Amino acid sequence: MRSSNLFIAAFLAILAAVMAPQARAQAVSQPVETGNAVSQLIAERGGIAPGETIRIGLYQELREGWHVYWMNPGDSGLPLEIDWTLPEGFETGEIDYPLPHRIPLGPLVNFGHEGTPLFMIDLTAPSGAATGQTVTLTADATWLICADICIPESATLSLSLPVVAEPAGPDALGAPLFEQGDTHMPEQGGFDAAWYDLDGKPVLELSGDIDPQAEIFFFPAAISVVEPAAEQKVAATDEGVRLFLQPAFDYDPASLDVLDGVVTIDERGIEIAATQTEAPAGVTVPGADTGASTDAGSGTSESSSATPPAESRNLWAILGLAFLGGIILNVMPCVFPVIFIKAASLAHSAQESRATIVRHGFIYTAGILVAFLAIAGLLLALRAGGEQIGWGFHLQSPVTVAVFAIVIFLVGLNLAGLFEIGTSVQGVGTGLASKGGNSGAFFTGLLAVAVAAPCIGPFLGVPVGFALSAQQPAFVGLLVFAVMGLGLALPYLLISLIPGIAKALPKPGAWMEVFKQVLSFAMFATLIWLIWTLTLQAGSEGLVLLLIALLLTGFAAWAFGLSQRSRGAGGVFARVLALAAIGGCVYALSGITPQLRTADYAQASAPGEGDLSKLPTVAYSEATLEELREAGTPVFIDFTAAWCVTCQVNKQTVLTRQQVVSQFHEKGVVYMVADWTVQDPEITRALEAQGRSGVPLYLFYAPGAPEPQVLPQVLSFDIMRETFSVL
CATH class of the missing domain: 3.40.30.10 (Glutaredoxin)
Structure with missing residues (x-):
């Protein structure tokens, strides 16, 4: 009898050993590989009792060098999204994200996770759930995973859990992963938090036992409220520390009651929900004055020594690259058409007085600066409004390309001698080769930027990206473009200011008229490029409309030239014809729309x-x-x-x-x-x-x-x- 009992016990032990992996597998889903991540649904416990809440989670093993995003992804990215299919009565809570860390990418900073993140979710069973059954949870998960590129990935994951009469013990496979994941989760509470607005910028007050020399950073839960890449200055207070934050474009102190998120202090992370309060008296930003009323945290304050802070050194390097790149733009193919116009201007300048040459140099520089600042200001404003556009965006519009083609066509016709314009209408840049030319110098500067803007020359990629990054103040971006403009204007400005260079210019003579006419063909060559560009953007229909507009423009220029050579009623009639042709040109241009992708x-x-x-x-x-x-x-x-x-x-x-x-x-x-x-x-x-x-x-x-x-x-x-x- 005893031997038979031993046999039965041994059989049951073997059966339990065989069935144990199957039981454990119910608390961990089958892994799904999606190219850059391996994902699983896991449960902390081996089952769930009626009315009980347990933790489940999405566990990922990410490809080395790749990252996914926190609930607030920072400057770019998308957070994890899960669409659940649950048994009747079962409910899931919000996703609890592990501690984020900063992921710099050029001038941008994202908030995300690398390695093996575990995203935890509370699962609650209904109180009337029948024990003995096995329920299946299905998660349709989508996430964005990035390295040097970003790939949207998704997976459908299913997890089976038994409904048990009493709370189940830890799952053999899932519980260790949760134990490890808990070490990377933010703590609840730990110190009091409040925030207030100081001159249009949020300031976060943290009260508690906090070392102001520690590495402290606030990760805001809300998107576009605090700039992710901006420096967060830390100052010590009697109660704790104070963080000076940079506002993003959605920052509105009137509607922002609670500033919640995670504060990291060295390796420790604590969730906070800071309520809005009144700003205390006498608060100043560290480094804003020379007093010692505020002590800055380690590595975040502005130094009072002779060595400039890193951000200042970086800005000077950016400005140096922008200036050098602006100079090089003068010999880039983008600016070749305007170089021809400037050549005619330089030849004409040889017969001008010294004062006139200097004046034209400064006016030409002013035209370049105005154009650079206008385009950069518009671009910064559009990007702040959420538009995804970059430098050269104006020529992504076929209508703008068509208008630019009309201007270049008129430049060529003027240089060819079909019509003459006085200094009062040299605003299209066509009067540089004519006598006088104050407005011609200014608007040729505008034209130089218009043709230079589509391309990024050597040394300009980094400065332009820096100037247009979201975390840079607008005045810094405009400063970069202004310095770039000074570089572009420098050669002509030096010729204007240094007498020896001006004296080396060729002597005026009859050859200048022939030179003007030769330069007109450079303009017509540029016109061919613009026509080809528009064809790629607007197709054959856009091409036909542009050709009609060019025909009417040519007719208007001929009629205007005829009116200059006619007197009385004939001259008036010719001007009416020119105006009618211009109206037809505008109507043709209005019909051009993008067609090709x-x-x-x-x-x-x-x-x-x-x-x-x-x-x-x-x-x-x-x-x-x-x-x-x-x-x-x-x-x-x-x-x-x-x-x-x-x-x-x-x-x-x-x-x-x-x-x-x-x-x-x-x-x-x-x-x-x-x-x-x-x-x-x-x-x-x-x-x-x-x-x-x-x-x-x-x-x-x-x-x-x-x-x-x-x-x-x-x-x-x-x-x-x-x-x-x-x-």
């Missing part, structure tokens, strides 16, 4: 299968790029636009040359076109991820490389050969 342009330029004479082109998309990288395929990305002359010069002189095309095919490199000719938010995000706000930008992804190689903005055969030499 980026993918259409890239697809149209793609070679046929087996065609080794053309680049193996694909249209840019984040998903396609990720697929190619997962397959180990090297990828060269050309961030370009039809209106970017530098881009087109690189393409025609380097990228489409047979020796470079052969390298693409021999090395198996995919040529990916991110065409920004028309507005494309996905491409705008990709540019911003690289800290850029304009084109050209060239990236090369070698197989297995975690980060792309950024190539110079002016390409050469040697650069391409060296880039592909790693393959």
